[in-house]
Structure formats: structure tokens, C-alpha cells
Amino acid sequence: AQSVTQLDSQVPVFEEAPVELRCNYSSSVSVYLFWYVQYPNQGLQLLLKYLSGSTLVKGINGFEAEFNKSQTSFHLRKPSVHISDTAEYFCAVIPSLTSGTYKYIFGTGTRLKVLA
Amino acid sequence: DARVTQTPRHKVTEMGQEVTMRCQPILGHNTVFWYRQTMMQGLELLAYFRNRAPLDDSGMPKDRFSAEMPDATLATLKIQPSEPRDSAVYFCASGLQPGPRETQYFGPGTRLLVL
Numbered sequence: 001a002q003s004v005t006q007l008d009s010q011v012p013v014f015e016e017a018p019v020e021l022r023c024n025y026s027s028s029v030s031v032y033l034f035w036y037v038q039y040p041n042q043g044l045q046l047l048l049k050y051l052s053g054s055t056l057v058k059g060i061n062g063f064e065a066e067f068n069k070s071q072t073s074f075h076l077r078k079p080s081v082h083i084s085d086t087a088e089y090f091c092a093v094i095p096s097l098t099s100g101t102y103k104y105i106f107g108t109g110t111r112l113k114v115l116a
Numbered sequence: 117d118a119r120v121t122q123t124p125r126h127k128v129t130e131m132g133q134e135v136t137m138r139c140q141p142i143l144g145h146n147t148v149f150w151y152r153q154t155m156m157q158g159l160e161l162l163a164y165f166r167n168r169a170p171l172d173d174s175g176m177p178k179d180r181f182s183a184e185m186p187d188a189t190l191a192t193l194k195i196q197p198s199e200p201r202d203s204a205v206y207f208c209a210s211g212l213q214p215g216p217r218e219t220q221y222f223g224p225g226t227r228l229l230v231l
Contacts, residue, residue, distance in 0.1 A: 032216040043120070043207050043222030044159075051217060090159065094216045103172075106159040 002027040002095050006107035014115050015083055021076040021110045023091030031093040033074040035065055038088045050074065086114045118142045120223035122208050128229045134196040137226045139208030140189055147214055148191045150183055151207040166214055198230045
């Protein structure tokens with residue numbers, strides 16, 4: 001069965017410092033990969049996604065992620081964070097064999113806290 | 117600025133009562149999803165519709181939950197009877213069509229507390 005692991009439940013980081021949020025997945029088939037952000041009291045918003053092609057994916061708000069098939073990882077990075085990046089971040093996969101559906105498998109989320 | 121809207125934003129009810137949550141998808145979107153978010157289970161897909169027809173509701177407890185789309189501008193999720201374990205945030209999302217290439221747009225959620 002497919003699963004998504006976000007090892008860090010909380011990540012504190014100072015403003016303007018770089019950050020990496022880790023995501024690993026397990027799947028016996030190829031997958032599509034996503035990062036979503038959830039600001040307080042709001043719904044989820046897509047940051048970026050990997051479907052195919054270049055393994056380095058750039059998203060909104062200066063975030064990027066790199067797909068590493070051998071390590072089954074899709075870590076999210078930002079070189080310099082802002083206070084406004086404080087939010088919860090979710091990694092998700094869709095197994096490609098079910099690509100006709102929207103069966104997301106979400107990780108448990110990582111709460112990013114940017115400190116002044 | 118097109119957005120998914122959900123009502124009510126907050127709901128407190130007593131065990132055994134019926135709860136109805138409503139969602140207005142983005143105009144033109146023909147795919148609607150219902151998710152539930154809890155601390156214990158995280159985000160779970162309950163059901164989704166395409167062109168108002170249910171495509172998958174395998175994530176939804178059938179005995180007490182029901183989801184419908186009376187028309188293209190309204191989706192509803194009902195719980196009857198409600199139980200304390202149903203306390204969660206329920207999100208609706210809409211998209212142009214199924215598939216990972218299409219972005220899902222999430223509403224702000226309905227925060228439900230069942231006492």
C-alpha cells in the first residue's frame with residue numbers, strides 16, 4: 001500500500017534562513033507528487049507538483065522541490081523564508097495507475113514556524 | 117477572484133442531531149471533492165463527484181454520511197445522526213476534471229464539533 005511520511009511534525013526557522021521540509025513516500029508503482037500549504041483557518045492551496053520530466057519543480061512563493069526516485073523523496077525547499085510562510089505543509093501522492101482519479105494520499109503535515 | 121465557498125464555517129451540535137454542510141464549487145468546475153481533516157487521521161478523501169454523479173464514496177461511512185449534488189452550483193454533505201467522533205474540519209474542493217494534472221481548489225472548511 002502507498003504511504004507518505006513527513007518525519008518532521010514541526011520545523012521552527014528564523015526569518016530569511018533556508019528551510020527544507022522532508023517528504024518520503026512508499027509505492028510499488030510510479031507516483032505523482034504534490035505539496036500543499038494550509039494557512040491558519042484556510043483550505044489547502046497547491047504549491048507545486050511533479051508529474052513527469054525535470055525532477056526539480058518550482059512552485060509559488062519561491063518554493064521548489066526535487067523528486068528523487070532512488071530515495072523515494074520529494075523534499076520541499078526555500079532559500080529564504082518569510083514570516084508569512086508560517087503555515088502547515090502537506091506532501092501528497094497519487095499513484096499513477098489511478099491517474100484517472102483524484103485519490104490523494106496525504107502525509108500528516110509539517111508545521112513551519114518562522115521566527116522573527 | 118473565483119473561490120470555493122463553504123457554509124457554515126463553524127457548527128456546534130449535539131450527538132444525534134443532523135448536520136448539513138454546503139459547498140459552492142467554482143463556476144465551471146464539474147468535479148467536487150469532500151475531505152475530512154482530524155488530528156488523528158489527517159486528511160482523508162470522503163467522496164467525489166463528477167458532473168454531479170458520485171464517482172467514489174468509498175472513504176465515507178455509509179451508515180450515517182451522505183453526499184449529493186442537487187445542482188452544479190451546490191454540493192452537500194450530511195451526517196445523520198452525528199456522533200462525537202465526527203468532530204473534524206470538512207473541506208470541499210473543486211476542479212475542472214479528475215486527474216492529477218488538474219488542480220484542486222479548496223474551500224475554507226467547515227469546523228464541526230459534536231458534543
